[in-house]
Structures are given as C-alpha cells and as structure tokens.
Amino acid sequence: MKIGLEVHVALPTKTKLFCSDSTSETREPNSQICPICVGFPGSRPVLNEEAVRVAKSIAIALNCRVREDISFIRKVYFYPDLPKSFQITQLSESIGSDGFLELEKKRVGIRRIQIEEDPARIIREEGYTLLDFNRSGIPLVEIVTEPDITTEEELREMVFTLRTILHYQGVDVNQEVKTDLNISLAEERVEIKNVTGIKNLIAAAQYEITRQGAIIKKGGVPEKETRSFDAASGTTKTSRKKESEEEYGFIYEPDLTVYDTKNLSENAMRIPTKIAMGLAVKHKANYSTILELIAFDTGALNLINEFEEEFDFKTIIASLEIMKRFGEPANSGVFKEILGLTDQKIDITRDVLKKIKAGDKVEIKKFSEPQIDETIREMLNSDKTIVEKYKKNKNVVNFIVGTISKKYGIQPRDAAARVEGVINKL
Amino acid sequence: MKSYISEFESKDKPKDYYQKLLEELKGKNRELHVFNNLNEDLRDGFPFSVKDNICVRGVESTASSKILKTYKPPFNATVVERLQRQGFAFLGKTNMDEFGFGSFGINCETPARNPFNVDYVAGGSSSGAAVATSILKYHVAVAESTGGSISAPAAFCGVVGFTPTYGVVSRNGLIDYANSLDKIGFMARSAADIRKVLNMSVGRDEKDTTSLDARLRDEPKIQFSVINQLMNGLDDKVRSAFDKLLEKLKSMDYKINYVDLKDIEAAIPAYYIISTAEASTNLARYTGFKYGFKVGDFSKRYNDFFTEARMQFGSEAKRRIILGTFVRGASVKNRYYVKALKVRAMLGEKMRRILRESLIISPTMSITTPKISEVEKLSPVQTYALDMLTIPPNLCGFPHVSFPYEYIDDMPIGAQIVGDHFNDYAPISFVENWEGKFKYRFKYNIGAI
Numbered sequence A: 001m002k003i004g005l006e007v008h009v010a011l012p013t014k015t016k017l018f019c020s021d022s023t024s025e026t027r028e029p030n031s032q033i034c035p036i037c038v039g040f041p042g043s044r045p046v047l048n049e050e051a052v053r054v055a056k057s058i059a060i061a062l063n064c065r066v067r068e069d070i071s072f073i074r075k076v077y078f079y080p081d082l083p084k085s086f087q088i089t090q091l092s093e094s095i096g097s098d099g100f101l102e103l104e105k106k107r108v109g110i111r112r113i114q115i116e117e118d119p120a121r122i123i124r125e126e127g128y129t130l131l132d133f134n135r136s137g138i139p140l141v142e143i144v145t146e147p148d149i150t151t152e153e154e155l156r157e158m159v160f161t162l163r164t165i166l167h168y169q170g171v172d173v174n175q176e177v178k179t180d181l182n183i184s185l186a187e188e189r190v191e192i193k194n195v196t197g198i199k200n201l202i203a204a205a206q207y208e209i210t211r212q213g214a215i216i217k218k219g220g221v222p223e224k225e226t227r228s229f230d231a232a233s234g235t236t237k238t239s240r241k242k243e244s245e246e247e248y249g250f251i252y253e254p255d256l257t258v259y260d261t262k263n264l265s266e267n268a269m270r271i272p273t274k275i276a277m278g279l280a281v282k283h284k285a286n287y288s289t290i291l292e293l294i295a296f297d298t299g300a301l302n303l304i305n306e307f308e309e310e311f312d313f314k315t316i317i318a319s320l321e322i323m324k325r326f327g328e329p330a331n332s333g334v335f336k337e338i339l340g341l342t343d344q345k346i347d348i349t350r351d352v353l354k355k356i357k358a359g360d361k362v363e364i365k366k367f368s369e370p371q372i373d374e375t376i377r378e379m380l381n382s383d384k385t386i387v388e389k390y391k392k393n394k395n396v397v398n399f400i401v402g403t404i405s406k407k408y409g410i411q412p413r414d415a416a417a418r419v420e421g422v423i424n425k426l
Numbered sequence B: 001m002k003s004y005i006s007e008f009e010s011k012d013k014p015k016d017y018y019q020k021l022l023e024e025l026k027g028k029n030r031e032l033h034v035f036n037n038l039n040e041d042l043r044d045g046f047p048f049s050v051k052d053n054i055c056v057r058g059v060e061s062t063a064s065s066k067i068l069k070t071y072k073p074p075f076n077a078t079v080v081e082r083l084q085r086q087g088f089a090f091l092g093k094t095n096m097d098e099f100g101f102g103s104f105g106i107n108c109e110t111p112a113r114n115p116f117n118v119d120y121v122a123g124g125s126s127s128g129a130a131v132a133t134s135i136l137k138y139h140v141a142v143a144e145s146t147g148g149s150i151s152a153p154a155a156f157c158g159v160v161g162f163t164p165t166y167g168v169v170s171r172n173g174l175i176d177y178a179n180s181l182d183k184i185g186f187m188a189r190s191a192a193d194i195r196k197v198l199n200m201s202v203g204r205d206e207k208d209t210t211s212l213d214a215r216l217r218d219e220p221k222i223q224f225s226v227i228n229q230l231m232n233g234l235d236d237k238v239r240s241a242f243d244k245l246l247e248k249l250k251s252m253d254y255k256i257n258y259v260d261l262k263d264i265e266a267a268i269p270a271y272y273i274i275s276t277a278e279a280s281t282n283l284a285r286y287t288g289f290k291y292g293f294k295v296g297d298f299s300k301r302y303n304d305f306f307t308e309a310r311m312q313f314g315s316e317a318k319r320r321i322i323l324g325t326f327v328r329g330a331s332v333k334n335r336y337y338v339k340a341l342k343v344r345a346m347l348g349e350k351m352r353r354i355l356r357e358s359l360i361i362s363p364t365m366s367i368t369t370p371k372i373s374e375v376e377k378l379s380p381v382q383t384y385a386l387d388m389l390t391i392p393p394n395l396c397g398f399p400h401v402s403f404p405y406e407y408i409d410d411m412p413i414g415a416q417i418v419g420d421h422f423n424d425y426a427p428i429s430f431v432e433n434w435e436g437k438f439k440y441r442f443k444y445n446i447g448a449i
C-alpha cells in the first residue's frame, strides 16, 4: 500500500496573501474583502512577504531545499469560489522541494511545498450557493508528500508529526486542515479530494483501504479515479474517472515578479520530535511522554528548558502532567509553585491549585503513614461486615477513600491503594 | 518646442469653456464614436482622456466589452490618480477594440472612425484615444499598448503616440489584456506634451509589483538602424514615403544603417501565443455575477451560468480565448507557450545589441490607412501579420514612439522610433527635433481658445 498526501494549511499572517485585508475570524460575511481578493478588473496582487517568510521556515523545518528565486503560476479552472477563475499558486519554482519528515522508523519524502491563495468559502443554504470572500486570499501552504506511507499507523504518526512541527512554526493546528489523499493498494492511484479535518482523513483512508482490499480480494483491480469523502456516512464515492485528466493550463503569474527569498529570516528551528528525543536520551526518560507534553504546547517546552538544570527531570515531567490534567496553561509562575510542592512529594489537588493561583500560602499538612492507616482501621471497625462485602464489591469502601483523600489531601487513587493495603493486612 | 499644455495654462479661458467643449465634443462623438462616456462634471485643468480599459473611480469602465457593461470600479488607476494630482482634468473614457483585441478599432459595438475620413479606420486598439487627440486642440490621451495599440492608431490619426519601457508606468487599474506585455502610454499633438505627462506618471507604485523605479535616460543617438527583414512587406506608397523620410533624416545629419535581424519574423507568433495565453486567463474571471454583465438567473448550474455570461464576448475575444487556452494546454505548452517565452528573450537580446548604438526606425504600419470595408474582409491571420512593425518593440518592452511624417492623399502616415530600455526620452527628443522641421495637420481643433 502507498499513501501520499497534499495537506493545505493556513499560514499565521495578519493580512491576506495578496492584499491588506485582515485574516482574523469574523462572523460578518464579506466584511474583509477588497477589489484584489474579489478579483475586480484592474486590481492586481501584491505579495505578502510575511507569508513567504513563514513558508520558508516551514520548508526548512521539513528539510526541504529552499528556493531563492520563487515565482508564481496561474492555475485556471471555473468554480464559483474562485474569484478570478484562476488560483495563484506555485509549481516548479515553489518555495521548498525534496524534503522529508522524520518518523520514528522511517522518512516520508516531501516532494514540494507551495504557497497559494485560498478560495472563497461556499455556504449552501436553502437552495442557494452563498459565497463568503473573507476567506478568499488567505495564505496557504500546500505540502505535497511522496507516496511513502505504507500503513495506517504510519499515516497517524505522519499526521501527528507534521502537525507538531507546524505548531512550532506558529501555524494554528486546530484549524480545519484540507487534505487530498492519494492511496493505492495496487498499481493505479486513487485520489480522494478535499478531505476536511484529521479525523476524516483517517476515516477516509480506513474506508479506502477496506474498499480497495475487497476489490483485490475478489480478483479485481482498483481503478485510477478521483473520489470524494462523505463525512456523514464515512464512505468515499467516485467523482471523476481518470480518462479525463484535469487540464489547468498553467502559465506564469505575470503580475508578480520573481521573488528573492534569500534575505527572509526564518523562524527559530525547533523540531519537537528531535527535541523530545534529545531530552529522553539526556535524562533517560520516556520519549513519548515528553513528546506528548510538548507536541502542541511550546510553553511546556519553555518550562522544561527553564527548570531543567534546577530540578529533577522526573519532577518537571510530573508537574507538567499535573498542569495538563487541570488544563492549566503553561505559565512559569504557577508552574514554579507546583514544581516546588511536587518536589516535596506533596499531592496537588484542585484546592491546592486554587490556593496557588490566588497567591495564598499552601499549608503543607504532613501526616505519617501509620497515622493514615490508623484512621482507615478505625473506619473499617465501625462496620464489621464491610471487609466481607469488599471481597465482592470494591465500591463499598468509596466512602472511606473519599474521607481519607479529603482529610489528608492525597489523591483518591493513592487513598484507595492505602485502604486496600490495610484490608489486606487485616 | 510646441507644448499645448503650456499654451493652455497661459491662456485665459472663457467661463463656459468646458461646457462648450463638451457640447461640441458630444456632436462630434455621434459621428466618430470617440468616447464611451464623457465627464459631465468637467472643470478646471488640462483635459485628459482615458482609454476605456483603464479604471476611473465611479466611472463605467468596460474596455468596450458588453460583458463589463455597468462596471464602475471603486478605485482609480495609478496613472489617473497621478495626473489628477497634477491638476489635469478627466474628460472621458475613449473607445477601443474590445479588451484591446485589434489593430483597427473595429472589434467593438460602434467602432471609432478616422477623423480625416470617416470611411477609414481609426486604428486600434486605442482607437478613441487617437481620434480624441486628433480632434481636440488641448488634450492628452492616456492609452495602452500590448502589441501596437498606441502606435497603430496614432499613425492612422496623425498624432504622436508613445509607449514607454515595460514597467515604468504602473499598470495598477488597467483591465488586463496580457500582463507581461501591457504598457500604459500616451498620445498627444506634440512630443513635448508626451514628455510632460510621462514625467508625471512614471515611478514605482506599490500596487503594481512589476512597476519599476528606474531613472529614465535621454541619451541621444545620431544613428538610425533600419532592419532589412522589416522592409520586405511594405506597401509601395509607404515604401517610397519612408525612403524619402530617410533621405530627409540624412540631411538632418542623422546616419542610417541597414542591419539584419534574423528570426524577427518569429515575433508575431511569439506575441500572439504569449498574449492570448495570458488573455485567456485574464478573461476567465468574467462569469456574470460579481460585476459587469449579470446573468440574473441563479437557478442555473454554474457551468451553464457562466457560459451564458460569456456569450457576451465579441468574436475576436472568443477567438483569443480559444487560441490562448489551446497554447497553454499541457500537451502543447512546450511547443507554443514555453517556446514563445524563449523567442521573446532571444529577440530582446538581439534588439538590445542594435539599440545600444542606435535607435531603430521603421514605418509604423506597412500599409496606408485602410477603409473599414477593406479590413472587414481580412482573415485574422492577415490582420495579425499587419502588426509586424509594432510587435517587436512591444514584445520585448522597448520604448517607442509613432509620429506623423507625411500625408498621402490627405491621410497621415506615421513612422516609429524604438529606443533601448529606459532610454525613453531619446525617441521623444527626436520627435521634438522633427517637429521643428515638419508641420502636423489636424482637421479639427475642438476647444481652441
């Protein structure tokens, strides 16, 4: 099996690719538009340098060859969301090419990274097709991979890794990512166009693997074609047989000159997978745990770097996990307190967190373990049947666990373990 | 040096000057179809007209196409903005071949007519600009040339037509024909007026990425090069008039040099390939629902919807869309579009070598002004071939000027001078010099004070 992807993501710029309209989210349709992004005759594109700079950074992060003299092309097709009936995009003279994405066990080739403009948003409503040009001209990069993905697991890992790298380049990875998926179990390539979102991407791949597998099992051959994915039913269906190859009639975009990218300063090159691996080796810690903490949280990585020398690495990781559990944004003030308490083996409860955030002094109540066990024994003695019942149903001690947890400020999980320990010794 | 702009400024105008001008112009317009619309609010300032493919805020700008009827751009072209800032007064939008597709001005609903004789063409595609310049005493025209759309009508209407180096005048606000070839330029009754408006219009514009901040030169040449290959297809009358011009130039101490420029014939196919390839993408946006002609029936499927809108194109526009779509098709692109780009680069290099030491001179058109009835009979290929003399400088972006140098049977004919890139003022200087030895004739002097 071979899978290749064409992933489209919006670049984090304040203004659109070829005009000065804002890219911010807005509820009012067609409120951030101008003659350029609506394609009025007489208007012409002016390239947003920041978009090129971020695209260059992404190209470097994906180990691409970065082109110094980029140019743009017109891709011509008729669709209501395309105001000029051509999209300004890139092909052979695109910002990046011949890169790769490093997975744990293999490399997935990156054929090309191109800068292009997003079309308008189509809203279908009450028998009408409505158009919102606020999206028209939003800068995108399209990342085209080689068909190097061979399993569903690799697909998941590849998508995760790509997203975390993009996150570190400032891309909003929670946006609805549009992907074209090429997937072939046999010779011929099947393309699934315009799959929106990561969940749908995986679902579309799963469906297609099953579908093509079934054809092959019956002795058939999956045909070369373009299919579309229906999210509601989780299935794909034929949209175009490949005999009619698409014809875009590419020509150079003559309103944009060759653009020199040499002097654009790229972002800091932080590759989260590499960083996690480095930390794991250095501190003999678990790679996946670290990666999971920092993948979509640059703040977490900043905290690690800030306290790495001062505290035990395990304590740092444990503290970050606490922050994550309580949905606490990675912020060094709160974190430092948590880190200090965790270092003293103090359990952080929601109450404790509240105090930390309110700036209150956290009173550290320390109880000896025999003292806690004695309380448990007292409670067990108050009802002689409870130990018998416990053998059939562990829930009968929930009341005791709750009381202990609250009284001594320890985790319910730990309290339950203590209760079990006392019962076993009886 | 005669400057109508300076003369106009020095004269006291009667109170109703602009009103009278408009009235007289309206009358003449009914006969010659010069303007697509006139500015009723015309007041103070030296009048300038704007070719209808150049945007003026709030003024219908259709490029003489039915598909752009009612399109009123919400912005000014940069050139319009710059001239207005200098105190010039917008007079109206001038007629043209639809989207600039034509050499005679006949590819539109009501073709402009030659002011010297209404049976004859005005030339194209900037037909109205040339006629307006020929009939108005105090006026300059903002026109545009892709393959000869300034030189050809200027020659047929007996005015000076100047096309600058590609990129020195911003194209912002131009309704595109072929972006890598389109140049906004000017027509006037004297070279000195061209120099003035060019000077006001040049300079980098943030809104046009291809616009340049080049310092234009005025580097005189005493040597004129005549390209042998371009002299082959000349009409006899044109040939003998042109030979006389060369003799006259010799007597003015210019040197005439005959040179070979192999493969210059390839300029025509290269030009038509690049221009139609670009035009077919530019015209793709006209789909009938955001501006201009609107289909109205929203129950149609999109393909049927935009197909109905695109019926509004005239036949030459349709021909160029089909041709342009073909030459950029994946299976033939290398043979046509890519090769044409190479031919353009190759010819540009060859011409530059000649232009380093000299100016290139030729007749502007290989024929005398034809009758409308004559050109209607020509096939597209015959028509395209008539652009042979104007295409090479246009294809390669060299500045050039067409100026009247003779009258045959009371109709003017023009010659064309080409300079090196950014030596834009050299051809203009020559024409200023020429005007000292030759008197232009105009049939009308509307607005004379």
Ligand SMILES: [Zn+2]
Residues within 6 Å of the ligand: A016, A019, A020, A021, A032, A033, A034, A035, A036, A037, A038, A137
């Ligand atoms: Zn815009």
